[in-house]
Amino acid sequence: QVTLRESGPALVKPTQTLTLTCTFSGFSLSTSAMCVNWIRQPPGKALEWLARIDWDDDKFYKTSLKTRLTISKGTSRNQVVLTVTNMDPGDTATYYCARSGVWGTSCTNWFDPWGQGILVTVSS
């Protein structure tokens, strides 16, 4: 069974850097065709894809946020880390990690399953 869980601070101040960790089980990010994504959702609003990291360390970012985002594999083999610099109240959202679907021998860009999400509030 594949599961993912997000962890990190619930509150950050404007201009600070947010670091979130996705801890997963049921698959290995060292295995071909495994990829993990970060997606966020401001309160009452729609979903916004942020970044993806692949088993071979390939990385993809939302273009408009690329200068502020870094996705990486964690120090533990079952973790992925997202950092967001220069946080702003507009970054207040529930942040989700999700595995990419698998299409043949590649990962694709639908998301299944998702973690439960973590609400991050940006406020002084």
Next chain:
Amino acid sequence: DIQMTQSPSSLSASVGDSVTITCRASQGINNWLAWYQQKPEKAPKSLIYAASSLQSGVPSRFSGSGSGTDFTLTIRNLQPEDFATYYCQQYNNYPLTFGGGTKVEIK
């Protein structure tokens, strides 16, 4: 970026009804479209990928269709557990983008 427009933004229906949600892409995305269901305070759940392929474990009353720019999600014989918000998502191009959501409420 590819814009995904869902309609309606909300609808009211009764148990047993059939409902159809539309998703339109601002440019052609072949059939690279997914649908998700989200209940309040919960993470989204994948329902459909590649426009019409049902995820394992999803009831057959859910179906998807379309190609190019116009897509639909149909729920037949609406059940109490289907009242939720539904999102479409294109994965033909980066950045991956979602529709604004359609809230299905109980009439």
